[in-house]
Amino acid sequence: xxxxxxxxxxxxxxxxxxxxxxxxxxxxxxxxxxxxxxEDPEAYAELEEFGLRQVPIVTRGDEWVNGQVLADVARIxxxxxxxxKLLPVAELRRRLETMLSATDRFLAQMPEEQLxxxxxNRPRSYADLAYHIYNIADAFLEHEDGIPLTFExxxxxxxxxxxxxxxxxxxxxxxxxxxxxxxxxxxxSRDWASRAAVYYGDQTLHEFLERTTWHAGQHVRQIMxxxxxxxxxxxxxxxxxxxxxxxxxxQIWDDMAAQPT
Numbered sequence: 688x689x690x691x692x693x694x695x696x697x698x699x700x701x702x703x704x705x706x707x708x709x710x711x712x713x714x715x716x717x718x719x720x721x722x723x724x725x726e727d728p729e730a731y732a733e734l735e736e737f738g739l740r741q742v743p744i745v746t747r748g749d750e751w752v753n754g755q756v757l758a759d760v761a762r763i764x765x766x767x768x769x770x771x772k773l774l775p776v777a778e779l780r781r782r783l784e785t786m787l788s789a790t791d792r793f794l795a796q797m798p799e800e801q802l803x804x805x806x807x808n809r810p811r812s813y814a815d816l817a818y819h820i821y822n823i824a825d826a827f828l829e830h831e832d833g834i835p836l837t838f839e840x841x842x843x844x845x846x847x848x849x850x851x852x853x854x855x856x857x858x859x860x861x862x863x864x865x866x867x868x869x870x871x872x873x874x875x876s877r878d879w880a881s882r883a884a885v886y887y888g889d890q891t892l893h894e895f896l897e898r899t900t901w902h903a904g905q906h907v908r909q910i911m912x913x914x915x916x917x918x919x920x921x922x923x924x925x926x927x928x929x930x931x932x933x934x935x936x937x938q939i940w941d942d943m944a945a946q947p948t
Contacts, residue, residue, distance in 0.1 A: 694719040694764055696754065697734055697744040701809040703905040705743040706936040708754035712745075715766045719745075725809065741838040741886075755887040755898070757934070773897050774932050776879055780870055783824060783900045785929055786907045787863050790820045791856055792922045793910050799852055801917060806909070807942065813913055814850035818843070820906045821859040824866055827899045831869060831877075835884035836895070901933040908939045 696712065696719045698705030712719050722730040724742060734740060743754030745763055752759035761768035774782070794817045802814040811819075819841070826840040845855065883895035890898070908930070911921045 692748050695722050695746045697722045697724055697730055697742050699725045699742050700941050701806055701811060702742055703902055704755045706938060706941055708743045708760055710936055711757055711760060712764060717764045753887040773893055779896050779900045782929060783903060786903050787824060787859060789925050790817060790907055791859055793914055794852055794856055796914060796919050796922055802850060815844050816906060816910055817855050818845045820903050821862045823899055823903045825862045828865055828869060837886050901935045904930055904933060905935050912939050
């Protein structure tokens with residue numbers, strides 16, 4: 688049993704939900720101990736006390752919650768939770784499709800020789816980042832095929848030889864085609880208030896779609912940031928209107944001073 692009542696946040700650089708969790712607590716003036724699992728091996732050992740190997744996790748004494756659900760973070764931190772307002776499903780679909788097609792354009796601009804380069808302070812390559820954006824939507828489709836969302840669903844990387852611009856864009860377009868087919872088919876009659884089989888808590892399918900959309904959106908912001916760091920103006924750069932109304936982090940990266948050059 689832990690001897691103190693300190694709030695600890697377990698996170699890693701570049702994790703969208705981790706950044707949002709830290710910003711949420713900071714915005715409400717809640718002090719917390721920062722535990723970056725990529726920089727401190729002991730942090731993972733502490734998580735294992737709870738039987739966990741995932742982030743973001745917020746703990747207080749012997750209690751823990753998944754940081755992806757801000758209502759739970761508010762509860763453990765003693766912050767009043769006023770609820771949240773979801774954008775309509777049709778609007779979330781439009782935003783997600785806009786983000787995925789933009790990723791095609793941005794990826795096409797990425798010099799092939801840069802794809803293997805890692806993001807600042809994170810063992811994730813630019814190719815992995817692009818793949819992850821598409822995979823976020825793919826994981827939603829898998830859920831609709833009866834495959835529950837797990838933490839590992841979001842940790843896939845391209846197989847050997849599949850990290851080229853051509854193969855990544857082909858994967859992205861395949862995901863987009865299947866996503867459109869689903870929305871025009873089973874999605875038309877889907878019960879969006881039904882419970883989603885996701886690893887991070889009690890969520891409706893509508894909430895899962897929102898999370899899919901803003902999660903992808905945050906990483907699209909990152910790929911635009913990467914291009915700008917390389918001196919490349921993003922083709923059809925997405926403006927704030929694409930992200931407004933989504934519960935996204937304010938920052939694009941944990942340490943903006945580490946922008947790639």
